[in-house]
Amino acid sequence: MGTDVNVAIVGAGQAGLATSRHLKQAGIEHVVLEAGRIAETWRSRRWDSFCLVTPNWTVQLPGGRYAGPEPDGFMGRDELVSHFERWADSFSPAIRDRCAVSALDVEPDSFVLATAGGPVRARSVVVASGGYQRPFIPPAAGSMPKGIHQLLAEEYRHERALPPGAILVVGSGQTGCQLAEELHEAGRDVFLACGRAPWAPRRMGGHDLVWWMVESGFWSRTIAQLPSPAARLLSNPLATGHGGGHDMHYRTLHAGGVELLGRLTGVEDGVAHFADDLPASIEFGDNLARTFMRWVEAFCTTRGLSVPWEVPGPPGFGSRTSLDLRKEGITNVIWTSGYRPDYGWVHAPVFDAMGFPIQTDGRSDVPGLYFMGVHFQRKAQSAVLYGVGEDAEVVAEHISEHRS
Numbered sequence: 001m002g003t004d005v006n007v008a009i010v011g012a013g014q015a016g017l018a019t020s021r022h023l024k025q026a027g028i029e030h031v032v033l034e035a036g037r038i039a040e041t042w043r044s045r046r047w048d049s050f051c052l053v054t055p056n057w058t059v060q061l062p063g064g065r066y067a068g069p070e071p072d073g074f075m076g077r078d079e080l081v082s083h084f085e086r087w088a089d090s091f092s093p094a095i096r097d098r099c100a101v102s103a104l105d106v107e108p109d110s111f112v113l114a115t116a117g118g119p120v121r122a123r124s125v126v127v128a129s130g131g132y133q134r135p136f137i138p139p140a141a142g143s144m145p146k147g148i149h150q151l152l153a154e155e156y157r158h159e160r161a162l163p164p165g166a167i168l169v170v171g172s173g174q175t176g177c178q179l180a181e182e183l184h185e186a187g188r189d190v191f192l193a194c195g196r197a198p199w200a201p202r203r204m205g206g207h208d209l210v211w212w213m214v215e216s217g218f219w220s221r222t223i224a225q226l227p228s229p230a231a232r233l234l235s236n237p238l239a240t241g242h243g244g245g246h247d248m249h250y251r252t253l254h255a256g257g258v259e260l261l262g263r264l265t266g267v268e269d270g271v272a273h274f275a276d277d278l279p280a281s282i283e284f285g286d287n288l289a290r291t292f293m294r295w296v297e298a299f300c301t302t303r304g305l306s307v308p309w310e311v312p313g314p315p316g317f318g319s320r321t322s323l324d325l326r327k328e329g330i331t332n333v334i335w336t337s338g339y340r341p342d343y344g345w346v347h348a349p350v351f352d353a354m355g356f357p358i359q360t361d362g363r364s365d366v367p368g369l370y371f372m373g374v375h376f377q378r379k380a381q382s383a384v385l386y387g388v389g390e391d392a393e394v395v396a397e398h399i400s401e402h403r404s
């Protein structure tokens with residue numbers, strides 16, 4: 001038994017729902033096919049004490065802006081999920097939940113989406129299945145000694161669920177650093193294998209970091225303004241919203257007692273080896289902090305503002321290059337080494353060598369096939385709560401014109 005629809009949206013996260021909201025406003029019939037429930041990623045792939053890194057005012061979903069009492073606060077996971085539920089209730093999207101799409105095939109003038117409930121045929125499809133899909137796990141994971149409890153960041157829920165002992169966090173993007181800080185605060189010994197990540201102070205000149213990113217145009221950068229398309233894989237600037245928000249980066253973690261290490265290069269006979277590259281990684285992050293500050297300073301010049309902040313000098317600490325896991329009491333490893341796109345179920349030649357959709361303003365080269373929520377889809381802000389609405393409007397407008 002099949003179903004025919006005009007437009008099928010795959011995914012009921014912010015990207016899919018924002019597109020649905022705009023299509024509904026344009027009077028275009030559509031259905032949202034969701035593998036889990038609304039906001040499933042926020043529900044089931046975030047830890048219990050997770051809170052936004054971006055302030056609440058950045059929740060600028062179309063028809064679902066944050067209007068609560070703490071615009072400068074950082075809402076927790078459950079509050080954010082409730083926000084999504086209220087937002088969806090406000091425009092009642094036609095959602096088929098628990099309806100995973102296992103394949104998308106292109107046919108002349110239509111698309112066929114395979115679901116457990118039967119095929120869905122659509123004239124247009126918006127793939128909004130998430131920008132952070134497949135966790136990247138370094139090959140060293142296979143050589144960890146038996147008995148070490150290994151888990152992905154998205155599987156971690158709370159500190160009490162981890163076996164007693166020290167914790168090695170591998171990967172130092174926003175999530176890795178946040179987990180390292182929170183686990184250390186919970187009384188665990190924490191080691192953090194660091195890669196290259198940008199950072200910035202949480203507040204400058206009385207404003208939050210994200211305010212500066214928006215106002216200076218840093219979040220409006222396009223992919224053409226990056227040094228290379230691979231730069232999309234870099235993490236967002238290190239910072240946390242925990243406890244009302246504060247600075248969180250390699251220097252603060254080191255000062256707080258987290259042991260920083262270089263990149264994990266391998267594990268042999270119970271000994272983990274790390275590159276001697278921590279100083280170079282810190283310098284890399286400092287250089288990106290300088291790049292960001294140049295945007296801030298240029299913006300300040302146009303507004304007659306000044307920001308009394310500059311990147312500090314070299315940190316003056318190094319790192320060990322090997323750890324005997326048993327001697328250090330390490331019983332847990334959390335892998336938080338970034339994500340890669342995973343569109344293997346989309347059977348169309350519209351992906352680049354890194355697996356990112358090739359698209360312009362969300363449109364692929366296959367007429368009627370659109371993407372939403374892609375990191376740097378149109379701008380740096382495309383895949384976050386602040387910027388997704390703008391892209392959804394553009395995609396919905398094109399669908400509307402394409403169909404008329």
Ligand SMILES: Cc1cc2nc3c(=O)[nH]c(=O)nc-3n(C[C@H](O)[C@H](O)[C@H](O)COP(=O)(O)OP(=O)(O)OC[C@H]3O[C@@H](n4cnc5c(N)ncnc54)[C@H](O)[C@@H]3O)c2cc1C
Nearest residue numbers: 011013014015035040041052053054101129130373384385
């Ligand atoms: C750890 C972490 C923290 C973040 N913190 C912030 C933050 O503080 N502020 C901010 O603005 N952004 C943040 N982001 C970035 C971004 O806002 C989130 O990744 C957000 O979830 C992206 O929304 P999305 O709708 O594109 O994708 P998702 O939220 O992942 O939604 C995709 C949906 O598609 C469904 N789906 C996937 N495949 C299929 C399929 N084949 N068939 C049917 N359904 C499918 C999934 O179940 C999911 O519900 C964070 C990202 C991560 C990873």
